[in-house]
Amino acid sequence: MNRHNERYSRLSKMGSIKRSCIFLLSLFCLFLIFGSFNGSDLLGAQLPSGRKANPSENILLVAAASNLRFAMEDIVDEFGKAFQTEIQVAYGSSGSFTAQLMAGAPFDLFFSADEVLPRKLISKGLALEDTLYRYGTGRIVLWVSNGSAIHPEREGMKALLHPSVHKIAMANPRHAPYGAAAVAALKNTGLYESLRARLVFGENISEAAHFVRKGSAEIGILSYAHAVSLPLKDDGRFWPIPATSYPPLNQGAIILQQSRNVPLSKSFINFIIEGLGREIMKGYGYKTQKDSR
Amino acid sequence: MNWDAFWLSMKLASITSIILLCIGLPLAYWIARSSWRWKFLIEAVVALPIVLPPTVLGFYLLTAMGSRSFLGRFYQEMTGSPLAFTFGGLVVASIFYSLPFTIQPLSMAFSAVDECLIQNAWVLGRSRWMTFLTVILPLSYRGVITAFILSFAHTVGEFGVVLMVGGNIPGITRTISIDLYDQVQALNDQGASETALFLLVFSFLFLSLVYFIDRKKDRKRVTVQFD
Numbered sequence: 317m318n319r320h321n322e323r324y325s326r327l328s329k330m331g332s333i334k335r336s337c338i339f340l341l342s343l344f345c346l347f348l349i350f351g352s353f354n355g356s357d358l359l360g361a362q363l364p365s366g367r368k369a370n371p372s373e374n375i376l377l378v379a380a381a382s383n384l385r386f387a388m389e390d391i392v393d394e395f396g397k398a399f400q401t402e403i404q405v406a407y408g409s410s411g412s413f414t415a416q417l418m419a420g421a422p423f424d425l426f427f428s429a430d431e432v433l434p435r436k437l438i439s440k441g442l443a444l445e446d447t448l449y450r451y452g453t454g455r456i457v458l459w460v461s462n463g464s465a466i467h468p469e470r471e472g473m474k475a476l477l478h479p480s481v482h483k484i485a486m487a488n489p490r491h492a493p494y495g496a497a498a499v500a501a502l503k504n505t506g507l508y509e510s511l512r513a514r515l516v517f518g519e520n521i522s523e524a525a526h527f528v529r530k531g532s533a534e535i536g537i538l539s540y541a542h543a544v545s546l547p548l549k550d551d552g553r554f555w556p557i558p559a560t561s562y563p564p565l566n567q568g569a570i571i572l573q574q575s576r577n578v579p580l581s582k583s584f585i586n587f588i589i590e591g592l593g594r595e596i597m598k599g600y601g602y603k604t605q606k607d608s609r
Numbered sequence: 610m611n612w613d614a615f616w617l618s619m620k621l622a623s624i625t626s627i628i629l630l631c632i633g634l635p636l637a638y639w640i641a642r643s644s645w646r647w648k649f650l651i652e653a654v655v656a657l658p659i660v661l662p663p664t665v666l667g668f669y670l671l672t673a674m675g676s677r678s679f680l681g682r683f684y685q686e687m688t689g690s691p692l693a694f695t696f697g698g699l700v701v702a703s704i705f706y707s708l709p710f711t712i713q714p715l716s717m718a719f720s721a722v723d724e725c726l727i728q729n730a731w732v733l734g735r736s737r738w739m740t741f742l743t744v745i746l747p748l749s750y751r752g753v754i755t756a757f758i759l760s761f762a763h764t765v766g767e768f769g770v771v772l773m774v775g776g777n778i779p780g781i782t783r784t785i786s787i788d789l790y791d792q793v794q795a796l797n798d799q800g801a802s803e804t805a806l807f808l809l810v811f812s813f814l815f816l817s818l819v820y821f822i823d824r825k826k827d828r829k830r831v832t833v834q835f836d
Contacts, residue, residue, distance in 0.1 A: 377778065382794065385794070385795060404778070404779040404780065405779075406776065406777045406778055406779065406783075407777075407791070407794065407795075408777065416693075416694065416776045418675070419671050419672075419674070419675040419676070419691075419693050419694075420674075420675060420676050420681075420691035420693050420694060421693070421694045421776050421778075422691075422694055422695075422778070520794070522794035522795070522796070523793075523794060525796060526793055526794065526796060529796065545796070547795075547796035547797070547798075548796065
């Protein structure tokens, strides 16, 4: 059989419209492939360390507990202005970050919501030994949206027993320290057993805030920093849970062993514990102090 | 709308679907043509990612890529860096995650090819390889296109696995679906709704293209009948 004939019959079988479809589709794919590799991005994304190419290494990759989101955004802005650096922050629950760091996640700094997880990372040899800094002590609050019939600012913890409360949003106590503090506060006031079935858990404190803001939950146990943040402060009312009813949320930061820029990491931490960052942290309701261990 | 995240998703999806097509063509051919007794076991393994929660796949991949596993250590010694939390790690994860969406349309298309045509080609002296290239592949080109588009779209829509294996690192592993999740967490309603709407329209246009390609043939068959 003639090879030329065969090819001809194959092409005619496919029909011109289908052929043009395939042509368009392959054009589209080429466009996507080349469009997405803009400039040095191809090299950058596949550098051994998984970082973008940056000759000066003037860039920090930070893992931060969710309660820090709003304070950290302000701090990064100010720090970037003062030091001409780029700081990229990923937010999540401290427990998830600890698991990711143990699996080799390429962060320079880790701002946890407690001090237990950073110590664990130090003991595993993943963080620099003398770098556990207590950068702030957090607080938890009861938060309801503006239109709610629940009044935590008058009733305190009893507001949780209000008949309109079907769901109480909080962070997952298994891996988020703010969730663990919320459970401790409930246990301390003797409400835990009776309210247990109404608790809904966000992956982290931000997800819990999202639940209660959208009305999926009537009341939430959130961080003070979330309650006074720009998206939430005009939307609702809050009542700080007395600090005596849960173990203090002392938050620790560490510099990780694989950090490529330890001096810059140190100056970022210093900016937060004694520089302008400290004022920003205070503005979001964190208690701050200078001592570092 | 975070365009960096969008382009990252596009890059991930196109690389993944091209690699998947290279793996998928021989594997699907084997599944369609083989009469091995234990073939059903291979088919079940290939279909697993459809049934498994992404967290299960993410957990195993993270364990396998981590510096404590044999594979992770091997990769780290070869390249000097761990595979988890890099773009390369995402590509590996996406290949596993989207594998069934490549294999199933391909093997269905291959087994729909008339056995007589294949045997005729053999009788006329074509090798198996040439028969595949000149008879089976042209007759199942729609399966190939469907496989490509489905694996592409499925990779763009991937969430759980990418979050576990990639870790939401801006510019490196923060794909468009992770970016949407991040915007929700930042309580940024406007950004989140923009991204969500964009993804909805994008997916709709993409699937319309798939069904447009399908539509042509059906319609032609109908007109032939009425003529």
